[in-house]
Amino acid sequence: MNIILNKKIITTFIIIPIIIIVTISFSLYLTTGDQQRDIIQDLRFIRDNTQGLIKNTERTIGVPLDAKISDNNFQVEEYIVGLNTPTSIKFLENNILILEKNTGKVRLIKNGILQSSPILDVAVSYHNEQGLLGIAVIKPHVFLYYTESDKDGGESIGNHIYKYDWIDEKLTNPKLIAKLPSKSLWHNGGKLASNMDGDLFAVIGDQTPTGSTLDKYRVLQNTPQGDIDDTSAIFKIDTEGKILQPMLSENPTENYYAIGIRNSFGLAIDPITGNLWDTENGMTNYDEINLVEPKFNSGWVQIMGPASEDQITSLPSFENFIYSDPEFSWERPTVPTDLIFPTSTQFEKYHNTLFVADCLGNIYKFTLNSDRTGFVLQTPHLTDLTANMIIDDNGNQVLEPLDEILFGTGFGCITDLEFGPDGFLYVSSLSENTIYKIGPT
Ligand SMILES: [Ca+2]
Ligand SMILES: [Ca+2]
Ligand SMILES: [Ca+2]
Ligand SMILES: [Ca+2]
Structure with missing residues (x-):
């Protein structure tokens, strides 16, 4: 031994x-x-x-986990290690499907064991924020969002959404249902979400590299110039209709559920209200959590984080889209990613809570208000729904303390949060190549 x-x-x-x-x-x-x-x-x-x-x-040899839960009634364990760049996970009966960003493989965990052969392997562009990115299930179909290529690591053909049949634990009969642009290695979005009515939602970012000057942005980023080009948007997709590509359609904007989104790694439906929520990443300041109502304008490139009166007044109006402030903001980017509303019995004390993950290893918990349209926070400096930058005792710029909203730390770059049929919370980490499992002690 x-x-x-x-x-x-x-x-x-x-x-x-x-x-x-x-x-x-x-x-x-x-x-x-x-x-x-x-x-x-x-x-x-x-x-x-x-x-x-x-x-x-x-x-x-007994080295403790970096991942920790702040609530003593809950614990975390490593469930599956040794994955390759997992971006999304989804439960289907007792199976778990895992998307690998860089290989384009859909891996299967069956009865708790990672199967050696993938159940699907697509060709993806995988640089930076490209790759096999998002999954949704509307039975009997599975939907995948990926940056398609003719070979892994090749040039991108587009950000495409395919519909598959889920039969005998296989993904078969792929049908292209949406063709979204792929003009940048960055801000490809990719998360999918579905609601109780069987609607499918997808998000894409601005497709404009960091550091671009204002004249590079287009109308869907709230500038007066440029084409309508299917960027910075959330789409509600007819999964039975013809291939979605709004920019080529007669009336493009009727296909946009939301606009003005810089970059997003998170979409979720509240199972109680049916409301859609997202997370958005700012550039040098302000990351956001948003309640996404139909025809929501998130404000990028003119606004990130809570807006001033002047910013709202001077925001160019774009058709019937309506600006509203985020439900929560971090003044210094924390890179928020996936989000989920706990409903399992194991997480009963968190039934009025939204969990939000980030790429710095944190899982946050936000207490919802009575109609579940925003948050109620107690710590005086968080009642403004913003984690502001302050100067600490050593003269350093830091974020206001986040103790009230921290549920977990040390998870690396979290890409997905999902509840299993067992009621436990599963967490995928891109940097740790691991799926964690969180439940009561
Ligand atoms: Ca592949
Ligand atoms: Ca916004
Ligand atoms: Ca504050
Ligand atoms: Ca999720």
Whole structure:
């Protein structure tokens, strides 16, 4: 036993770090400039392929999890490790489907065991925020959103949504139902959500690289110029109709449920009210959580975070879309991602709560108001529904303390929150290549 343990420790803490250091040094020695993106890709490949071994070893020798829950009545465990860039998970009966961003594979967990062969493998562009991104289930169909290519890592053909039949634990008979643009490696959106009426929602960001000047933005980003180009929008999609591509249709804007969205990694339906919610990522300041009512204008590129009177007055009007402030904002970006409304009996004390994840390892809990259209927070500095920047005792700029709204920390870059049929909360992490499971102690 000790020999096995020692071998694992040597592998984890000596051999793997040496391989990584040698690979980095060799890569940097050989390449410069354009090839740096490939180096980063190589490093991620090494990380993704060694993380499972490292985590298994750490648990064997008793290293505690980084992931922690602030509520003592709940605990977290690693459920599945050794995945490759998971972006979304979805329960179907007792199966879990896992989307891998960079491989385009849909993996299957059956009876708690990750199956070695994927149930589907599509070709994706996978740089930065491209890849196999979103999944929704409206039985008997499964919907996937991905940046399609002719080969993994190839040039993008578009951000496409396909409808599949779910038969005998297989995804068959793909039908293209939406063609969205793919003009940028960034802000591809990709999350899907479905409501109780069988409506499908999808989100895409502004498709404009960070640092773009104002004249690069278009009308759907609240500027007076440019084409209607199916960016910065949430779509309500007719899953039985013809292929959705609003910019080519006679009346494009009737297909937009919301506009003015910079970048989003989260869509969710409140199962009690049927309301749609999203998270949005700001540039250098203000990330948001929004209640998304029909014809919502989130305000980007003129507004991020809560707006001043002047900003609202000077926002160009765009058809019948209506601006409203976020329900919560972080002044310094925290990169919010997925969100979910707990309804399982195990999470009964959180039935009036919205859980929101971020890419910095946190799961937040927001207490809902009585009609579930906003939040009621108690901490005096959070009653303004904004986590503002303040100067701490050491003169550093920090966010106002978030103790009241922190449910979990240490999860890496969270990409999805889902409740299983067992009532437990499952959390996928892109950086940890892991699915965590949270439930009562
Ligand atoms: Ca693939
Ligand atoms: Ca907004
Ligand atoms: Ca505040
Ligand atoms: Ca989710």
